[in-house]
Amino acid sequence: MNIIVLLTDFGGKDEYVGVMKGVINSINPEVKIVDLCHEIPPQNIIWAGYVLYKSYKYFPEETIFLCVVDPGVGTKREIIILRTDNYYFIAPDNGLLSLVYKNSKIKKTIRVNKDKFSLKPVSFTFHGRDIFAPIAGYLSKRKKIDSFGQQVQKIKIVNFPKPSFSKCEIKATVIHIDRFGNLITNLKKDEFQKLRWANFKIFIKNRIITEIVNCYAQDRDLVAVWESRDLLEIASPNSSAENILKAKVGDTLRIVKV
Amino acid sequence: MNIIVLLTDFGGKDEYVGVMKGVINSINPEVKIVDLCHEIPPQNIIWAGYVLYKSYKYFPEETIFLCVVDPGVGTKREIIILRTDNYYFIAPDNGLLSLVYKNSKIKKTIRVNKDKFSLKPVSFTFHGRDIFAPIAGYLSKRKKIDSFGQQVQKIKIVNFPKPSFSKCEIKATVIHIDRFGNLITNLKKDEFQKLRWANFKIFIKNRIITEIVNCYAQDRDLVAVWESRDLLEIASPNSSAENILKAKVGDTLRIVKV
Amino acid sequence: MNIIVLLTDFGGKDEYVGVMKGVINSINPEVKIVDLCHEIPPQNIIWAGYVLYKSYKYFPEETIFLCVVDPGVGTKREIIILRTDNYYFIAPDNGLLSLVYKNSKIKKTIRVNKDKFSLKPVSFTFHGRDIFAPIAGYLSKRKKIDSFGQQVQKIKIVNFPKPSFSKCEIKATVIHIDRFGNLITNLKKDEFQKLRWANFKIFIKNRIITEIVNCYAQDRDLVAVWESRDLLEIASPNSSAENILKAKVGDTLRIVKV
Numbered sequence: 182m183n184i185i186v187l188l189t190d191f192g193g194k195d196e197y198v199g200v201m202k203g204v205i206n207s208i209n210p211e212v213k214i215v216d217l218c219h220e221i222p223p224q225n226i227i228w229a230g231y232v233l234y235k236s237y238k239y240f241p242e243e244t245i246f247l248c249v250v251d252p253g254v255g256t257k258r259e260i261i262i263l264r265t266d267n268y269y270f271i272a273p274d275n276g277l278l279s280l281v282y283k284n285s286k287i288k289k290t291i292r293v294n295k296d297k298f299s300l301k302p303v304s305f306t307f308h309g310r311d312i313f314a315p316i317a318g319y320l321s322k323r324k325k326i327d328s329f330g331q332q333v334q335k336i337k338i339v340n341f342p343k344p345s346f347s348k349c350e351i352k353a354t355v356i357h358i359d360r361f362g363n364l365i366t367n368l369k370k371d372e373f374q375k376l377r378w379a380n381f382k383i384f385i386k387n388r389i390i391t392e393i394v395n396c397y398a399q400d401r402d403l404v405a406v407w408e409s410r411d412l413l414e415i416a417s418p419n420s421s422a423e424n425i426l427k428a429k430v431g432d433t434l435r436i437v438k439v
Numbered sequence: 440m441n442i443i444v445l446l447t448d449f450g451g452k453d454e455y456v457g458v459m460k461g462v463i464n465s466i467n468p469e470v471k472i473v474d475l476c477h478e479i480p481p482q483n484i485i486w487a488g489y490v491l492y493k494s495y496k497y498f499p500e501e502t503i504f505l506c507v508v509d510p511g512v513g514t515k516r517e518i519i520i521l522r523t524d525n526y527y528f529i530a531p532d533n534g535l536l537s538l539v540y541k542n543s544k545i546k547k548t549i550r551v552n553k554d555k556f557s558l559k560p561v562s563f564t565f566h567g568r569d570i571f572a573p574i575a576g577y578l579s580k581r582k583k584i585d586s587f588g589q590q591v592q593k594i595k596i597v598n599f600p601k602p603s604f605s606k607c608e609i610k611a612t613v614i615h616i617d618r619f620g621n622l623i624t625n626l627k628k629d630e631f632q633k634l635r636w637a638n639f640k641i642f643i644k645n646r647i648i649t650e651i652v653n654c655y656a657q658d659r660d661l662v663a664v665w666e667s668r669d670l671l672e673i674a675s676p677n678s679s680a681e682n683i684l685k686a687k688v689g690d691t692l693r694i695v696k697v
Numbered sequence: 698m699n700i701i702v703l704l705t706d707f708g709g710k711d712e713y714v715g716v717m718k719g720v721i722n723s724i725n726p727e728v729k730i731v732d733l734c735h736e737i738p739p740q741n742i743i744w745a746g747y748v749l750y751k752s753y754k755y756f757p758e759e760t761i762f763l764c765v766v767d768p769g770v771g772t773k774r775e776i777i778i779l780r781t782d783n784y785y786f787i788a789p790d791n792g793l794l795s796l797v798y799k800n801s802k803i804k805k806t807i808r809v810n811k812d813k814f815s816l817k818p819v820s821f822t823f824h825g826r827d828i829f830a831p832i833a834g835y836l837s838k839r840k841k842i843d844s845f846g847q848q849v850q851k852i853k854i855v856n857f858p859k860p861s862f863s864k865c866e867i868k869a870t871v872i873h874i875d876r877f878g879n880l881i882t883n884l885k886k887d888e889f890q891k892l893r894w895a896n897f898k899i900f901i902k903n904r905i906i907t908e909i910v911n912c913y914a915q916d917r918d919l920v921a922v923w924e925s926r927d928l929l930e931i932a933s934p935n936s937s938a939e940n941i942l943k944a945k946v947g948d949t950l951r952i953v954k955v
Contacts, residue, residue, distance in 0.1 A: 184722060186715070192618030193451060193709060196490050197667075199444070199475035203497035206442060206473065210499055215722065217715035223619050224677060232712050239719035239826065241726055252677055255654025305654040307667035310497065360708030361739050396771020396821040409713075409823035419740060419768055450876030451709060454748050455925075457702070457733035461755035464700060464731065468757055481877050482935060510935055513912020563912040565925035568755065 183269075183321045184213045186240060188233055188248040189309065190221040197307070201249075201314040204300065208318030217246075222430075224252040226277045228357055231341060234280035235410040237268055247317040248272040255305035260293040260312065261336055264326055271316055276339030283338070294330040344368050349438040353413060355430055362421025364428050368413040368436070378438045385415055385434035386426045441527075441579045442471045444498060446491055446506045447567065448479040455565065459507075459572040462558065466576030475504075480688075482510040484535045486615055489599060492538035493668040495526055505575040506530040513563035518551040518570065519594055522584050529574050534597030541596070552588040602626050607696040611671060613688055620679025622686050626671040626694070636696045643673055643692035644684045699785075699837045701730045702756060704749055704764045705825065706737040713823065717765075717830040720816065724834030733762075738946075740768040742793045744873055747857060750796035751926040753784055763833040764788040771821035776809040776828065777852055780842050787832050792855030799854070810846040860884050865954040869929060871946055878937025880944050884929040884952070894954045901931055901950035902942045 185205060191197040198219050205214060217236060221229045229250040237246060251258075251273045259274040265285035272278050274292070293312075296303075298319050300311045316329060344353040344367055353368040364385075383390040383405055393405045397418045402425060408414035415422045415434070422428065443463060449455040456477050463472060475494060479487045487508040495504060509516075509531045517532040523543040530536050532550070553561075556573045574587060602611040602625055611626040622643075641648040641663055651663045655676045660683060666672035673680045673692070680686065701721060707713040714735050721730060733752060737745045745766040753762060767774075767789045775790040781801040788794050790808070812819075814831045832845060860869040860883055869884040880901075899906040899921055909921045913934045918941060924930035931938045931950070938944065 184726070186719070188712075190618075193476070194478045194618045196446075196476040196494050199473060200494050200497050202473050203444070203475075203494065203499075203502075206471075207497065207499045210442070210471075213722075213726075215715060215718045217719075218709070218712040220710045223679075236712050236716050236719065239716050239723065241719075241723045244719075253656050256656045304667050306664055306672075310667065360706075360710045398769050398772045406822055409820050409826065414822075421739075448876075451734070452736045452876045454704075454734040454752050457731060458752050458755050460731050461702070461733075461752065461757075461760075464729075465755065465757045468700070468729075481937075511914050514914045562925050564922055564930075568925065 184215055184241060184244045185317050185321055186215045186217050186244055186246045187219070188217045188221065188229060188246065189219045190223050190225065190229065190250045191219050191309065193219060197309060200310050204310055204314035205318040205321070208315060209321045212318070212321045221250050224250060226250050226275055226339060227341060230277045230280050230339070231410070233277070234284065237281065242267045243269070245269040245271065245317055245320055247313055248277055249309040249313050250277055251275070251308065254308050260295055260316070261333070262291040262293060262316070262320070262326055262329055263287065263336070264289040269320060271313060271320070274337050276337045278336060279338045280341065282336055289326060290333050290336060291326055291330045292333045297329065342367055351436040353434050353436065355428060355432045355434070358423050358428070358430060362417065362423035363408065364415040364422050364426070364432070365408060365410070366413045366415070366434060370407045370411040370413070373413065380439045381436050382439055383434060383436050385432070386428065388426065390415070442473055442499060442502045443575050443579055444473045444475050444502055444504045445477070446475045446479065446487060446504065447477045448481050448483065448487065448508045449477050449567065451477060455567060459567050462568055462572035463576040463579070466573060467579045470576070470579045479508055482508060484508050484533055484597060485599060488535045488538050488597070489668070491535070492542065495539065500525045501527070503527040503529065503575055503578055505571055506535055507567040507571050508535055509533070509566065512566050518553060518574070519591070520549040520551060520574070520578070520584060520587055521545065521594070522547040527578060529571060529578070532595050534595045536594060537596045538599065540594055547584060548591050548594060549584055549588045550591045555587065600625055609694040611692050611694065613686060613690045613692070616681050616686070616688060620675065620681035621666065622673040622680050622684070622690070623666055623668070624671045624673070624692060628665045628669040628671070631671065638697045639694050640697055641692060641694050643690070644686065646684065648673070699728060700757060700760045701728055701833050701837055702733050702760055702762045703730060703735070704733040704737065704745060704762065705735045706739050706741065706745065706766045707735050707825065709735060713825060717825050720826055720830035721834040721837070724831060725837045728834070728837045737766050740766060742766050742791055742855060743857060746793045746796050746855070747926070749793070750800065753797065758783045759785070761785040761787065761833055761836055763829055764793055765825040765829050766793055767791065767824065770824050776811055776832070777849070778807040778809060778832070778836070778842055778845055779803065779852070780805040785836060787829060787836070790853050792853045794852060795854045796857065798852055805842060806849050806852060807842055807846045808849045813845065858883055867952040869950050869952065871944060871948045871950070874939050874944070874946060878933065878939030879924065880931040880938050880942070880948070881924060881926070882929045882931070882950065886923045886927040886929070889929065896955045897952050898955055899950060899952050901948070902944065904942065906931070
């Protein structure tokens with residue numbers, strides 16, 4: 182049995198996700214649907230793509246990931262299905278699948294014939310319901326991937342925004358703040374560790390942090406850790422770094438070799 | 440297999456919805472439960488009813504919709520089960536089911552004997568857990584609808600608040616703001632289109648919009664569209680109309696024929 | 698078939714809960730997973746424990762409760778599995794299970810060997826994914842509880858913060874505010890009722906309430922009720938007590954015998 186995993190920016194205020202589940206269940210009443218996250222910041226394709234890339238391997242093989250972060254809804258933007266060695270991914274062709282595409286063994290890429298399986302009439306504002314959900318539903322019923330459209334050789338790629346690196350300084354950016362007020366930056370663990378800096382200082386707002394520790398539970402008000410998606414995170418044990426630093430997405434921090 | 444679909448104003452801050460699922464699963468461990476929406480604005484029966492009316496047809500036949508937006512919880516207000524040609528609806532008899540009732544083929548309406556299947560003791564503040572969840576659970580086990588209470592001939596009806604229409608002007612109201620900051624009004628597509636106004640201007644706050652476009656992706660900061668529930672919506676491509684206009688629920692807009 | 702019930706403070710902003718479901722489904726694709734609540738206030742072990750204690754009995758026997766409110770993630774804090782006469786509970790040994798432990802018939806308490814079933818490598822910041830989810834997954838596949846670790850005789854206990862009682866006055870505290878703006882206090886129904894006070898006044902902010910009524914629907918702007926978890930609650934019919942009183946968690950109220 183496949184699982185369908187949903188990743189959207191639809192939030193919980195509205196019935197949008199619930200209605201998509203209705204459509205999927207109308208096509209395949211037996212399928213299991215799991216919510217990965219619906220609070221991707223509105224239209225943030227980059228973050229959705231990173232979350233997906235860091236999450237998909239935790240799901241069983243043959244899982245179908247349906248990803249709808251779709252500022253181009255209602256336009257002629259394409260929809261793609263990616264078949265990798267182990268998974269299926271459905272998304273608008275807007276760059277959301279870039280990291281999965283670059284880091285997986287791709288077996289087939291299909292540009293969807295959008296009319297073929299859609300509900301009729303198709304709205305201009307809610308393709309999640311009218312086009313995407315039916316694709317996931319039929320795919321979960323083991324309809325052959327080639328029946329959804331034509332094979333293509335490439336997809337739209339967008340790049341994860343890298344920190345700027347100079348000889349003795351890295352400038353990183355806060356790209357996400359989680360529920361705990363943890364500030365998650367765009368600096369990846371492997372990119373930092375290969376620099377082999379023995380000593381460094383992290384400057385954020387008016388504060389300085391001098392080491393990256395393992396876990397949150399420290400006897401200080403502000404720590405730097407590698408978070409579960411392998412990004413540098415500034416956190417506050419038992420409190421909120423967001424509140425303490427009055428930080429917001431887009432703030433920068435500097436890491437300086439000493 | 441039936442599906443039970445939940446629609447409430449309980450939100451996610453508390454375990455209220457989770458506990459209802461516990462009660463349902465205790466009665467019918469096999470049933471599939473789908474969340475339609477739990478963030479109906481507190482006690483907003485009108486909006487809950489509209490959301491339900493625009494959503495239910497996307498679910499498989501025989502789905503049971505359990506709707507708990509219930510300011511009268513603990514009073515003598517009645518609970519009803521509506522059996523339409525294709526679906527079951529359970530709700531307080533407070534008007535929530537008005538639109539479904541008026542637009543469906545009704546096969547049977549039951550006023551529930553509230554004591555019969557309830558958990559004991561029944562609390563005065565959480566009938567979702569103590570009365571509603573058991574009804575849905577037993578109904579999903581194919582208990583006959585007549586066993587839940589007495590047949591009645593009518594239910595409480597509340598009216599969807601219409602815009603005011605004059606010869607050359609419509610005054611509509613923002614009745615909901617979604618996660619994207621889209622302003623959703625009470626003007627229905629069919630009611631506007633039958634006026635056949637070739638040219639018109641939409642006045643909202645200090646802004647004027649001169650056409651209703653198909654989709655969000657436009658090269659301007661504010662657009663009017665027919666949203667997925669067929670209501671007039673003011674949106675901002677890649678931004679938030681709520682923020683741009685500092686709008687809130689209850690704001691009015693005028694559409695003037697020119 | 699077991700059910701796995703999830704209780705965390707992870708919120709919905711991130712994919713943390715979704716990824717845990719991926720891990721569980723990878724181990725046991727057949728298991729049903731139910732969300733009890735994911736918006737426990739960050740690191741609030743006391744409230745999580747009370748919510749769990751008041752909820753678990755509504756679920757079918759043999760349900761597995763996986764509770765992750767875990768400020769000590771990444772440290773040497775232990776993880777325990779509690780086997781009561783009817784249920785399984787998995788949690789950090791930080792006091793979260795105190796009320797369940799004190800009020801259940803305990804059949805076995807296991808201190809988990811954390812390495813045995815964990816994903817490798819284990820992160821320092823997300824044991825929900827790497828350690829807790831695998832335990833729940835394997836337990837739901839009926840792996841014997843003794844295979845998870847060593848039996849122990851006691852767990853860490855933390856106490857629910859009681860009101861202060863004097864001869865003619867009780868000082869209670871607002872410990873939670875729900876989605877409706879209801880103010881939930883730490884005064885338990887049975888503790889108050891055994892005092893048999895015929896007449897009393899409740900002082901909160903600059904307001905006085907003179908009785909505890911049964912249900913919300915009253916013709917006044919502020920009421921006191923026993924809420925569904927048997928705690929004293931201050932509510933506002935059709936409005937929000939939080940807004941009316943500008944109240945917040947930590948505020949106190951006094952109940953004075955007259």
